[in-house]
Amino acid sequence: MRKTDLSDLVDFPRETLDVELKGWLDLADRVAQAKLAKHIAALANHGGGYLVFGFQDDESVAPTRPVDLSAYNRDAFSAVVKRYLTPTFQCDVSIVSATSGLDYPVVRVPSHGAAPIAAKADGPADDKGRPQGIVSGAHYIRKTGPESAPAQNAEDWQPLIRRCVLADRDALLSDIARAVQIRIEPERPGTDAVLAAWHDASANRWAAIVANAPTFDWPVDISANHCQLSYMILADDGVELPAGELRRTLEDANRDVRQTVWTGWSMFYPFTRPEIAAALHPEHDDGSGVEVLESNLIGDGSFETSLPDFWRFAADGRATLLRPYREDRRSGISFSGRTSGTWLSPETVLRETAELVAHARIMAERAGGTSVAFRCTWKGLSGRMIDDFGNIYWSPGRVARADQRTTSGTWDVPAIVANWHAVVASLACPVLNLFNFEGCGEQLVAGLAPRFVKLSS
Incomplete structure (x- = not known):
């Protein structure tokens, strides 16, 4: 189970x-x-x-x-x-x-x-x-x-x-964005290197955890088949979140994210079960760096979880999550008839990117951030075919020839609020484009958005 x-x-x-x-x-x-x-x-x-x-x-x-x-x-x-x-x-x-x-x-x-x-x-x-x-x-x-x-x-x-006002504001800004066709340009020089270093260092830490989990069992090579979704909150005077309050802050943010994405398996969810509960660590293995709340659902490989996530949230507003594909679970075969490692769900790619964007926006608002930089990587794409869970039908025969895709961009928080569909499309559609997936854009994200708040497979 x-x-x-x-x-x-x-x-x-x-x-x-x-x-x-x-x-x-x-x-x-x-x-x-x-x-x-x-x-x-x-x-x-x-x-x-x-x-x-x-x-x-x-x-x-x-x-x-x-x-x-x-x-x-x-x-x-x-x-x-x-x-x-x-x-x-x-x-x-x-x-x-x-x-x-x-x-x-x-x-x-x-x-x-x-x-x-x-x-x-x-x-x-x-x-x-x-x-x-x-x-x-x-x-x-x-x-x-x-x-x-x-x-x-x-x-x-x-x-x-306050929540009523924010809900009304979000709806109003979204209406304005659609009415005047606001263009959101993911340009902010000077942040890519910092976020890329965090992204890569976290990936290396995760790879070491996977290598040290001898009993870990997953249908495909998890190190070659996964996505990594990262962001960094930016503010004029920097971001400082009290490390001792990170767990509660993430719990509160998780509740607010549910208005956009609510699947039953949330990103950055601080479990209470002792062996998988999030814990504070120094950023670096030598004990240096800022304090980081870290959740490791791989452990020694014996845990039974829906997805063996690994995530880190730093007190200075950097966050990253590494997750294997839902499609690769053994239960995924019953949905598509395809074996693990052979297919990818467009809805899941868009929904998980939407959850990341929503989480980043909410945490930025809580931390007094002015903008958010994103960096997202999908690996293990080559040879996969487009398919999906449930009752969505995509035209068959769309296979990726490239094996990985990394996207990035920086948006002001008001721009994310006004048109998060466009932000999600900018980050996620380049992945689906590798499959010759036509029509991926903010309109597709907006059309699928009502499905993002229903329990998923």
């Missing part, structure tokens, strides 16, 4: 501002529905999060486990949202397997948009006529405890209003 970051929620259950644990509920009960609506509204107003069923408040496994989990489905939660909340939105539901072998329902709650989520109806009245679970007109948020409670003062409202 392969692990995902959703599995982390059930292997190590914990209530946080992003996660609400619930026991086994009768979802047909109106009081239970009203209480769930309150938590869903609060998570949405927090910027998104998860409802995890099957656990008690003390994080122990809940008793009286139902035999059938089919009642925990998307339609059931959609009905709760429609009955009690406005504006309405869609929650996704996944049945996630824990290491114990037990399955648990996990509800993925998206963020609010330009308007906060409000309760539009009272919950069922108790014997004294008081509404139970939820009160019409309230705007619920996540508070320390954690708990879901109405926003009551300026301190409660400030982060919610």
Whole structure:
């Protein structure tokens, strides 16, 4: 059984501002529905999060486990949202397997948009006529405890209003970009050498880790078949992120990235499982350099993960991730009928580049950055053919003859906000062009973007 970051929620259950644990509920009960609506509204107003069923408040496994989990489905939660909340939105539901072998329902709650989520109806009245679970007109948020409670003062409202303004700003800038056809030129001399050195040094560190993992098992040569996605935040006075806060900062950024890409296997995700938890390291093996938060999902080669990622995030705003291709997993054969190492998914290339760009933009905003430089490398392309997961059909017979492609560019943060589709296209389309893939551009990225927030293979 392969692990995902959703599995982390059930292997190590914990209530946080992003996660609400619930026991086994009768979802047909109106009081239970009203209480769930309150938590869903609060998570949405927090910027998104998860409802995890099957656990008690003390994080122990809940008793009286139902035999059938089919009642925990998307339609059931959609009905709760429609009955009690406005504006309405869609929650996704996944049945996630824990290491114990037990399955648990996990509800993925998206963020609010330009308007906060409000309760539009009272919950069922108790014997004294008081509404139970939820009160019409309230705007619920996540508070320390954690708990879901109405926003009551300026301190409660400030982060919610800020996210609403940012959501409205992003939409407005995107509209302006489309209306006036803003051209974004990836030109910023003087940064390529620094980012290239970080990119290459991180690749060498990863190669050494792979070489020292004697039991690591992957269907193809991972050192020759992988992508590396890097960025560097730039600011007039440099970037300084407190090393001791990097984990929490990345957790917060991960929540915000979900508005653009949300697959169940996030980039730069700081797992809590002890053997794969991110840890601080010095930048260089001799102990010098800035502090770097590093996550190694290869280890000694014995870990079971969905993808054996290796990533590093430096306190000065440099980041890199090395990842083998999803298409090369043994499970990939069941999707395409092709053997590992023989195909590449255009949607995955574009989606992962979009996730990198979204992550970089969000971290730059948090760090006070003015622009972001990117460097992306894909290796092991020669002989691969275009194909895809799911129901996307691309014309057959498109095979790459070149084995690798590196792209780079630097964009101001407002330009990334205004037209991230163009940034993604500039970085990713040169890879697909090696396959004689016609029509790759910002319009294709924009057309595929709604698929980026659905659980992927």
